[in-house]
Amino acid sequence: MMWRGPLLLRLAWRNVRRQARRSALTAAAMVVGLALLVMSRSIADGAHDEWIAAGVRLGSGHLAVQAPDFRTRHAIEQHLSADDRAAVEAVLADSAVAPHLAAVAPRLEITALASAPAAAVPVAVIGVDPAREPAFSEMDQRVVEGRYLEPGDHLQAFVGVELATRLRLRLGDRLVLTASGPDGTISDQLVRVVGTFRTAIPEVDQGLIHIPLPTAQAWLGVDGVTTIAVLLDRSWDTDRWVARLRHALASRADRVVVLSWRAASPELDAAVRMDDYGDYVFHGILFVIIALAIVNTVLMSVLYRTREFGVIRALGLRRRDTAMLVMIEGLILTGISGLVGLLLGLAVTWGFFHDGLDLTALMGDQMTAAGAVIDPVFVPQFRVIQLVQSAVSVIIIGIVASLYPAWRATRIDMAEAMKFEA
Amino acid sequence: MSDSPAAAVRTDAVWKIFEHDGIAVEAVRGVTMSVAPGEFVVLAGPSGSGKTTLLNLFGGLTRPTRGRVWIAEQEISDISERRLAQIRLERLGFVFQAYNLLPVLTARENAEFSLLLRGTPEAERRQRVTALFERIGIAGLEDRRPGKLSGGQQQRVAVARAVVGEPALVLADEPTANLDSASSDALLEVMVQLNQELGTTFVFATHDTRLMERAKRLIHLVDGAVASDTRR
Numbered sequence: 001m002m003w004r005g006p007l008l009l010r011l012a013w014r015n016v017r018r019q020a021r022r023s024a025l026t027a028a029a030m031v032v033g034l035a036l037l038v039m040s041r042s043i044a045d046g047a048h049d050e051w052i053a054a055g056v057r058l059g060s061g062h063l064a065v066q067a068p069d070f071r072t073r074h075a076i077e078q079h080l081s082a083d084d085r086a087a088v089e090a091v092l093a094d095s096a097v098a099p100h101l102a103a104v105a106p107r108l109e110i111t112a113l114a115s116a117p118a119a120a121v122p123v124a125v126i127g128v129d130p131a132r133e134p135a136f137s138e139m140d141q142r143v144v145e146g147r148y149l150e151p152g153d154h155l156q157a158f159v160g161v162e163l164a165t166r167l168r169l170r171l172g173d174r175l176v177l178t179a180s181g182p183d184g185t186i187s188d189q190l191v192r193v194v195g196t197f198r199t200a201i202p203e204v205d206q207g208l209i210h211i212p213l214p215t216a217q218a219w220l221g222v223d224g225v226t227t228i229a230v231l232l233d234r235s236w237d238t239d240r241w242v243a244r245l246r247h248a249l250a251s252r253a254d255r256v257v258v259l260s261w262r263a264a265s266p267e268l269d270a271a272v273r274m275d276d277y278g279d280y281v282f283h284g285i286l287f288v289i290i291a292l293a294i295v296n297t298v299l300m301s302v303l304y305r306t307r308e309f310g311v312i313r314a315l316g317l318r319r320r321d322t323a324m325l326v327m328i329e330g331l332i333l334t335g336i337s338g339l340v341g342l343l344l345g346l347a348v349t350w351g352f353f354h355d356g357l358d359l360t361a362l363m364g365d366q367m368t369a370a371g372a373v374i375d376p377v378f379v380p381q382f383r384v385i386q387l388v389q390s391a392v393s394v395i396i397i398g399i400v401a402s403l404y405p406a407w408r409a410t411r412i413d414m415a416e417a418m419k420f421e422a
Numbered sequence: 423m424s425d426s427p428a429a430a431v432r433t434d435a436v437w438k439i440f441e442h443d444g445i446a447v448e449a450v451r452g453v454t455m456s457v458a459p460g461e462f463v464v465l466a467g468p469s470g471s472g473k474t475t476l477l478n479l480f481g482g483l484t485r486p487t488r489g490r491v492w493i494a495e496q497e498i499s500d501i502s503e504r505r506l507a508q509i510r511l512e513r514l515g516f517v518f519q520a521y522n523l524l525p526v527l528t529a530r531e532n533a534e535f536s537l538l539l540r541g542t543p544e545a546e547r548r549q550r551v552t553a554l555f556e557r558i559g560i561a562g563l564e565d566r567r568p569g570k571l572s573g574g575q576q577q578r579v580a581v582a583r584a585v586v587g588e589p590a591l592v593l594a595d596e597p598t599a600n601l602d603s604a605s606s607d608a609l610l611e612v613m614v615q616l617n618q619e620l621g622t623t624f625v626f627a628t629h630d631t632r633l634m635e636r637a638k639r640l641i642h643l644v645d646g647a648v649a650s651d652t653r654r
Contacts, residue, residue: 007538014526311522314483315583316511316539318504414483415475418518418595 004321012328019301026297027337030394033290034338037283037390038345042380043357044279048272049381052235055268056261057137058199061105061229062238063245064264068257070226071264076110077182082223084256091248092230100241102231105129105136108216109226112179114209118168125177125209127216127225136231139197139210146171146195153212156194162205164196171195177209181220189219236383238262287397294401298330302405309409310417323406330402331395338394342387349380356380429492430591430623431480432456436489436499438475438646449475451646452489457625457639459590462617464637465627472646473627474595480625481514481593482506494590511539515584517594521576523568523583529555529575530564533582540587554582558612574605581612585622594626598633610636 016023056062064071065088070078080088085106091097092104108127113120130149134140140148144161157177159169169175170193177189191211198205217223232241238260245258262269302309313322356377438450450472457463465473478484479491482498490499494513498506515536523532531538533554534547542550555561560578568576577597584592594613598606614636616622626633634640642650 003541004539011524011526018526307520307522308524311516311518312524312535313507314481314510314516315536316507318507320504415478418483418520418522 004317004324008321008325008328012325012332015301015305016329016332019297019304022297022300023333026293026333027340029293030290030334030337031341031344033286033293034341034390034394035345035348037286037393038342038387039349039353039380040279040282041386041390042345042349042382043353043378044275045383045386046356046381047378048275049235050378051275052261052268052272053231055265056231056235058201058204059229059261059265059268060107060227060259061103061136061264062232062235062261063230063241064259064261065228065230065245065249066226066257066259066264067255071259074109074111076108076179076220076222076226079108079182079222079226080224080228080256084252085224085228087252088228088249088256091245092228094248097244100233100237102233103132103136104231105133105229106213106225107133107227107229108213108220108222108224110177110179110216110220112177112209114163114167114175114177116167116169116173116175119166121163121166121207123163123177123207123209125179125211125216127213128210129213133210136229142197142199144196144198146193148195148197149210149212153194154215155191156212157191158195158197158210159193160205160208161196161198162202163207163209164193166206169193177211177219179220182222185221187219187221189215191215235261287393291397291401294330294334294398295404297333298326298402298405299408301329302326302409306412306417309412310414313412313417314414319410323410326406326409327399327402330405331398334394334398334401338391338398342390342394346382346387349382353378353380428459428495429456430459430461430494431625432492433476433479433486434490436476436479436486436491438472438479438484439487449646450479450486453643453646453648454489455641455648455651457591457623459623460617460621461623461625462614462636462638463623463625464634464640465625465643466629466634466640467643467649469629471643473643475646476643477593477595477625477627480591481516482510511536512587513590515587515589515592517577517580517584517592517597519596519599521568521573521580521600523576523579525568528565528567529560529571529579532568532579533586535583536587550586551582554586557615558582559608572605573601574608577601577605577609578612581609581616585616585620588620589622591623591625594624594628596628596630597626598628598630603632606630606632 067078067080092101106129110125112123112125114123128149130153131151134148139158149156149158167175173193174190177191178186180186232238242258242260249256249258309322356379358377433453433455435452435454436450437448437452440447440449453476465476467473475484479486486499490497492498493509496509498509530551533551537547537550555564558578558581560575563571563575571579598609601609610633613624617624628634638654640652641648
C-alpha cells in the first residue's frame with residue numbers, strides 16, 4: 001500500500017497556514033495554557049520539594065532506617081543494635097552513596113514524662129548527635145533563647161518554647177525525664193535547659209526535647225538507636241535510594257528496614273498527595289480547555305472545507321488517509337503551539353520567579369502544612385521528566401482533540417459535499 | 423442495453439432513492455445503459471432529471487439503492503469503501519462544475535494529485551503534467567495557485583487532473599456552467615481533442631447546448647429515467 005505521509009504532511013501544513021488567523025488564535029490559547037501549565041507545575045514542584053524537605057527535616061528524613069516494628073509500635077525495645085547501626089552507617093558512608101546524602105542523623109526516640117516543679121507533661125525526647133543533627137533538622141536555626149546542643153554536652157536539653165513556658169522553665173533550670181527502658185525498668189534522667197526553640201508547629205513546640213544521644217543511651221541502657229534518619233540531596237530520588245539501601249542491607253532485613261518518608265510520615269504523604277490531586281484537577285481543566293480549542297479549530301476547518309474533503313475522497317483518497325490528514329493538522333497545531341508554550345512557560349517562570357515566588361505578604365514569614373513549616377518563598381523546579389510529561393500531554397491532547405474532527409471528515413458524503421458552499 | 427464486456431461504465435436497472443423528511447424521492451429509476459471506451463457522451467435533461475445523481479453513481483460517489491454498476495467491468499455497487507477509493511483513483515477522473523481545485527496546491531500539484539496518490543515517480547509526474555498543460559493551453563501556469571487563475575484556466579487544470587492518470591472514464595458535471603462562452607468553447611475544444619487524440623472516454627451531465635451539439639451520443643433523462651439515447 002502506497003505511503004502517503006509526505007503528501008498528507010504537505011497538505012496539512014499548508015492547510016494550517018492557510019487558516020492563519022484561526023490557527024494563530026487557537027495556538028495563542030494553547031501557548032498561554034501550556035505556559036501556565038509549565039509555570040504552575042514548576043512552582044508547585046518547587047513548593048512540594050520545599051514542603052517535603054521541611055517535613056522530612058522535622059520528621060525522620062527522606063529515608064528512615066529502623067527496626068522492623070518501630071514505626072508502628074514506637075517502643076524503645078524496637079531499636080537498632082550498635083552492630084546494625086554500624087552496618088547501616090558503613091553503607092551510608094560508601095563513596096557511591098555519601099555524595100547523594102545531604103545529612104545523616106542517628107536518633108534515639110523516647111516517649112517520656114517531663115517533670116518540673118510547676119508541672120509534669122508527656123513529651124517526646126530525642127537523643128541526637130549534636131555534631132550531625134543541625135545539618136539535618138536545622139534546629140540550631142530555631143533557637144529562641146540560649147543555644148542548641150553542642151558536642152561534649154552531657155546533661156543539656158533543648159526544649160520547645162511552649163513546653164518551657166508550660167513547665168515554667170528558664171535557661172539553666174532543671175527538669176527530670178522519666179521513661180521505661182527496653183526491659184521495662186523505669187528510669188529518671190536529670191537534664192538542664194540549655195536553649196529553647198520555636199518551629200511554629202504547636203505539637204512540636206509543646207512537646208519535644210532534644211538531649212545528647214550518649215546521655216539518652218546511658219539513661220535507658222540502650223547501645224543503639226531507634227532511627228537513622230537520612231536526608232537526600234533530591235527528594236524525588238527517594239524511591240530509588242530506598243531500593244538501593246534495602247538491597248545493600250538485605251542480609252539484615254529481619255532486623256533493619258528502610259522506609260521512605262511516605263511510609264515514615266504518612267500524614268505528610270497524604271497532604272502532598274492531596275495537593276498533587278488538586279494540581280491534577282487544575283491541569284486536567286487546563287487540558288480540557290486546550291483540547292476544546294483544538295477541537296473547535298480543527299472541526300471548523302473540516303466543516304469549512306467539506307467540499308474539499310469531498311473532492312479529495314472522490315479523487316481516491318481513502319478514509320484512513322483523510323482521517324490522517326486531519327490528525328496531522330491537529331498535531332501540527334498542537335505541536336507548534338505546544339513547543340512555543342513550553343518554551344514561553346520556562347522563560348516566564350525563569351524570568352519572573354527564578355528567585356522564587358514570594359508569598360510572604362499572603363502567608364507571613366512562615367506557613368505550616370501537614371506538620372511542616374514551609375518557607376513561603378517557592379523556588380520553581382524544572383525537571384526533564386516534567387517537560388517530557390508536558391510534551392507527551394500536548395501530543396495526546398493533539399491526537400484526542402483531532403479524533404472527532406477526523407472522524408467527521410471521513411463521514412462526509414462526497415456527492416453532498418459537491419453542493420457545499422463555504 | 424449494451425452488454426459489451428469492454429464498457430467503460432455500465433449499469434443494470436440501477437435506482438437511487440433519497441429520503442427527505444420521510445418522503446422517498448426517486449432520483450434515478452431503473453436505468454440500464456452502457457458507455458463504450460472512447461465515447462463522448464452527454465447526459466441531458468431538465469434540473470432534477472437525475473443527471474448528476476447518475477453521474478455520481480457512475481463515479482462511485484454514491485451507492486445505488488437497487489441495481490448494479492460496473493466500471494471497466496469491475497462491479498462497484500457493493501464493494502468496500504477502500505476498494506471503491508482505489509477504483510476511483512485508478513480508473514476514474516472527475517471534472518466538477520465549481521472546478522474544485524485544492525487552494526493550497528499549485529496548478530501542477532492539483533493536476534498531479536492522483537499521480538501523487540498512486541505513488542508515481544516525480545520525473546514521470548512532471549513529464550506528464552508538463553505535456554498535458556502544453557496540450558490544453560495552460561503551459562507556464564504550473565506554479566500558480568488556483569486563486570491566481572481565471573475560471574477557464576482553473577477548469578483546464580481540473581480537466582488535466584481528471585485525465586492525467588489516463589483513466590477509463592472521465593465524469594464531468596456541468597463543466598462549463600461557471601464559464602463565459604469563450605472559455606466554455608475553449609474548454610470544450612480541449613476535451614474533444616483529448617477524446618479524439620487520446621481516446622479518453624467522457625460522460626457529461628450538462629444543460630449546455632454547445633456541449634450537447636458536440637456529443638457523439640446524447641442521452642436525455644426525464645424524471646430519473648432514460649427518455650432517449652441518440653448516437654451521432
